Amino acid sequence: MLELTASALAQKIRDREISAREAAETANHRVEEVEYRVNAFLTPTPYVALERAGRIDERLQNEGIQPWEGVPIAIKDVLSTRGVRTTCGSKILEDFTPIYDASALVNFGEDLVMVGKANMDEFAMGSSTENSAYGPTRNPWDPDRVPGGSSGGSAAAVAAGEGWWALGTDTGGSVRQPAALCGIVGLKPTYGRVSRYGLIAFGSSLDCIGPMTRDVRDAALLLQAIAGHDPLDSTTANAEVPDYLADLEGGVSGLRVGVVKELMDERIDAGVREVVERVVGELEAAGAEVGEASLPHAYYALEAYYIIAPAEISSNLARFDGVRYGLREPADGVHEMYRETREKGFGDEAKRRIMLGTYALSSGYYDAYYAQAQKVRTRMIGDFREALSSYDVLISPTSPSVAFEIGAKTDDPLAMYLQDICAVPASLAGIPAISVPGGLSEGLPVGVQLMSDHFTEPLLLRAARAAEEVADFEFSPRP
Ligand code: GLN
Numbered sequence: 001m002l003e004l005t006a007s008a009l010a011q012k013i014r015d016r017e018i019s020a021r022e023a024a025e026t027a028n029h030r031v032e033e034v035e036y037r038v039n040a041f042l043t044p045t046p047y048v049a050l051e052r053a054g055r056i057d058e059r060l061q062n063e064g065i066q067p068w069e070g071v072p073i074a075i076k077d078v079l080s081t082r083g084v085r086t087t088c089g090s091k092i093l094e095d096f097t098p099i100y101d102a103s104a105l106v107n108f109g110e111d112l113v114m115v116g117k118a119n120m121d122e123f124a125m126g127s128s129t130e131n132s133a134y135g136p137t138r139n140p141w142d143p144d145r146v147p148g149g150s151s152g153g154s155a156a157a158v159a160a161g162e163g164w165w166a167l168g169t170d171t172g173g174s175v176r177q178p179a180a181l182c183g184i185v186g187l188k189p190t191y192g193r194v195s196r197y198g199l200i201a202f203g204s205s206l207d208c209i210g211p212m213t214r215d216v217r218d219a220a221l222l223l224q225a226i227a228g229h230d231p232l233d234s235t236t237a238n239a240e241v242p243d244y245l246a247d248l249e250g251g252v253s254g255l256r257v258g259v260v261k262e263l264m265d266e267r268i269d270a271g272v273r274e275v276v277e278r279v280v281g282e283l284e285a286a287g288a289e290v291g292e293a294s295l296p297h298a299y300y301a302l303e304a305y306y307i308i309a310p311a312e313i314s315s316n317l318a319r320f321d322g323v324r325y326g327l328r329e330p331a332d333g334v335h336e337m338y339r340e341t342r343e344k345g346f347g348d349e350a351k352r353r354i355m356l357g358t359y360a361l362s363s364g365y366y367d368a369y370y371a372q373a374q375k376v377r378t379r380m381i382g383d384f385r386e387a388l389s390s391y392d393v394l395i396s397p398t399s400p401s402v403a404f405e406i407g408a409k410t411d412d413p414l415a416m417y418l419q420d421i422c423a424v425p426a427s428l429a430g431i432p433a434i435s436v437p438g439g440l441s442e443g444l445p446v447g448v449q450l451m452s453d454h455f456t457e458p459l460l461l462r463a464a465r466a467a468e469e470v471a472d473f474e475f476s477p478r479p
Helices: 006-014 020-038 046-061 103-108 152-159 176-182 216-226 270-285 298-319 334-345 348-361 367-390 413-420 424-429 457-470
Strands: 041-044 073-076 114-118 165-170 185-188 208-213 256-260 289-293 393-397 433-441 444-451
Touching: 006 020, 006 046, 006 216, 020 041, 020 046, 020 114, 041 152, 046 114, 073 152, 103 216, 114 152, 152 165, 152 176, 152 208, 165 176, 165 185, 165 216, 176 185, 176 433, 176 444, 185 216, 185 457, 208 216, 216 433, 216 457, 256 270, 256 367, 270 289, 270 393, 270 433, 270 444, 270 457, 289 367, 298 348, 298 367, 298 413, 298 424, 348 367, 367 393, 367 424, 393 457, 424 444, 433 457, 444 457
Parallel strands: 073 114, 073 165, 256 289, 256 393
Antiparallel strands: 041 114, 165 208, 185 208, 185 433, 393 444, 433 444
16 A cells, blocks of 8 residues: 555545555554654644544545545645644744644545644745754655755655655745655645645745645646635635646647756756756657756846745744744743743744844845845746746756755755755746656655746646656655
C-alpha cells in the first residue's frame, strides 16, 4: 500500500479493495515508525484520521465519496483546523486551537483523513524548516540535511510515506522548494485559485495553498479538491474550476517551452543545471518546441520579494499581541505585556522581518523601498507577459542547490534567502508554477520548475506530467 500513489489508493478505496480505515492505520503506523528521525509533524492526529476514515467507509456504503476522499493527508500547521492545535511553528501560538477549518479543507470534504499538522518555518518564513520553534524537520533522503521550507514538514511527510499527500503553502517558493529537495511534486496554483480563508497570513498578496504529492496526477487531483471561489476570500477568482485531470496525458508535442536564461546562470549549481538540461532535452525529443526565454527583471525579483514579504508580514503579525490569540506573558501594564509577549513568542526570523518590513513601510522610506519594490513587481509581471506570449510554458530549476546540511545557512540570512531566487519570480507575478523531480545530483533529488500563465493549470499540469515521464526519477517512500 505504501508504494501506491494517492490516486491509485483513492481508486482502491472506491473499489473497496482497501478500506479508508486500513489506509489510515497504515499511515499512523508509518508515522510511529519513522517520525523519530524525520520530525515532520508538530501534532500527529492519529485518532482524527481513524475516526474520519471510519466515516468515509460508512459513506462509501451509502451516498458515496468524492474521487479524492479517504486518502490520508498531512496538513501544514499554518492552516486552521477546527479543534486541532495550529501553531504556525511559533511559540506565540503554542496553545492556539482554531474554532473553524480553512476553506480549502472544507472544500476537500468534511471527513478529511488528516494524519497530522506538519512542521514548518515559523509563520512560513524560511527555506529549511530550521526556523520552527519546535526543532527542524529532517530530510528523509538524508537525516543530516534540511527538507527545504517553509513547508518542510509537509514535504518530508510525503517523501517518508507518512500519508500519501500533503497541503503546503507557497508565498515565495515554500511548496516548490521543499518539494524539490525531498523528491516530490509541489504545485503553487495561480494566486486566487484556492481560498486563503483560514490560512494564517504571511504575505497576503502572495500566499497560495498548494498540493505536495508523489506525482503530477496526484497534484491535479488534490488541486481539484481544494480549488474554487470562496465568498469568504474576496481575492479568490470567481471562475469555473476546470477538470484538471482531463488533459493530463496530452503530452508536449507542439508545446512551446522556454528555458529561462536568467535562472540557468552560475548562481545555480552545475549538477542542478545538468538535470534541468537533460529533462529539457527529453521534452524536445518528445516533440516540444524548445527555445530560450528571458525574464530580465528576474535579477531583481529576490530583492523586491524581500521588501514586499517582510512589509506584509510586519502588518500581519501585528495581530499577535497577547490579547486575542495564543501566548500572553504577564506584565505590569499593557505595553509591557505586548513587549514581553512578542519578545518571548517570536523567533529571530520573525523579529528580523518585522523590523525590515516596518522600516520599509515607514514614512520617509516607503517610496525608496516599498514603492520601488512594487514597481519591480510590475516589471516582473510584464516580463512574464512578454515571455508567455512566445512560450506556453517556462522552465527553470526550482532551487539553486540540492538539500543542504542542517545548520549550514542558519547564521547567514542572505544565504538562506538566495535559496528562493528561482521561485520568487512566479510568486510576484501570481502565476502557477510546479516543481517536478527531474533526477538526482550528488545522490539527492533535483526539482525542475515549470511556470505558465494565470489560470492555465491544465496546460501546466500536462507539461509537468510529460516532464515527470521523461525524468530519471521514481518515487518510493524513504527511509
Ligand atoms: N523562503 C521564502 C521566505 O522565507 C518563501 C517562504 C514561503 O513561501 N512561505 O520568505
